[in-house]
Amino acid sequence: MTVPLDPRLNAFRPDLADRRLDGRVRAARFVGGAARRVTAPLAALRRRPASDAPLETQALAGEAVLVFDEPGEGWAWVQLESDSYVGWMESEALGPPAGAPSHEVSVPRTLVFPGPDIKLPPVSDLPMGARIAARGVAEDRNARYVLIEPFGAVVEQHLRPVGAAAAEDFVSVAERFLGAPYLWGGKSVLGMDCSGLVQLSLAMTGRAAPRDTDMQEAFFAPVGEKEPRRRGDLIFWKGHVGLMLDGERLLHANAHHMMTAVEPLAEAVARLAARGAPVTSVRRA
Structure with a gap:
């Protein structure tokens, strides 16, 4: 039996589809994607080309995307190259x-200064995982800086070379987002959801993971029911995921606390079970 393609991860509509899907889906026209890169610090990927449409996920600065359609009015239909997610993004968030x-x-967050001087008013900020192209280095009496394209400076200790080995495990990365407000579809310290926390934390340790909870639950290997919980285990409910700090405590971005918080696993299990949402599986990342 042929499994239908997931529209979250494959760019196809009745009128237009990714050329790579020719022969697998029906569409009036097939096109190749145009390579672009995210230039905004954070770029919302929405379900529809409207600012009030539901947020599906966020792309980070420097992320590569393929643009399949730009019908005008400031919107582009794109696919993220990092996790293949498809949606609508504002065209002004994209560059060459x-x-x-x-x-x-x-x-979790760094400031972009107009030049190598921390006393200058910042011009923007960048979230964890955002990528920049360096055009040089500079130093003053306060700090060392990486000069970034097309302009600006970021303090050197807030950056690392792309591909550099992480010094911490992914749970330690996730802990740095404690207190971040809950945001459906969010992927930064300014707003984070449960699966975004898992995906970003793993990415910062060089490990790719899908974006949504159902994808993550299918992606990771199951843990036996009688096996003790350990740091890094992922606990899944329908539409929710958290990660274990140790054998008893759960770290998760959640709408109960409306932030990334830590609580005893037993409390989270009982609260969600009372709402008709039992644990669906435990997986090991």
């Missing part, structure tokens, strides 16, 4: 693909 990123932000 030139200048492969050389560094990524390794702290």
Whole structure:
């Protein structure tokens, strides 16, 4: 039996589809995607080309995307190259693909200064995982800086070379987001959801993971029911995921606390079970 393609991960509509899907889906026209790169610090990927449409996920600065359609009015229909997610993004968040990123932000949030001077008013900020292309370095009496394309400066200790080995496990990365407000579809310290926390934390340790909870539950290997819980185990409910800090405590971005929080696993299990949502599986990342 042929399994239908997931529209979240495959760019196809009745009127237009990714050329790579020719012969697998029906569409009036097939096109190749145009390579672009995210230039905004964070770019919302929405279900429809409207600012009030539901947020599906967020793309981070420097992320590569394929653009399949730009019908006007400031919107582009795109696919993220990192996790294949498909949706609508504002065209002004995108730039040319030139200048492969050389560094990524390794702290929850860093500031971009107009020049190598921390006393200058910042012009923007960048979230963890955002990638930049370096054009040089500079130093003053306060700090060392990486000068970034097309302009600006970021303090050196907030960056690491792309592909550099992480010094911490993915749970330690996730812990750095404690207190971040809950945001459906969010992937930064300014707003985070449960599966975004798992995906970003793993990505910062060099491990790819799908975006949504159902995808993650299918992706990771199951843990036996009688096996003790350990740090890094993922606990799944329908539409929700959390990660274990140790054998008893759960870290998760959740709508009960409306932030990324830690609580005893037993409390989370009981609360969700009372709402008709039992644990569906435990997986090991």
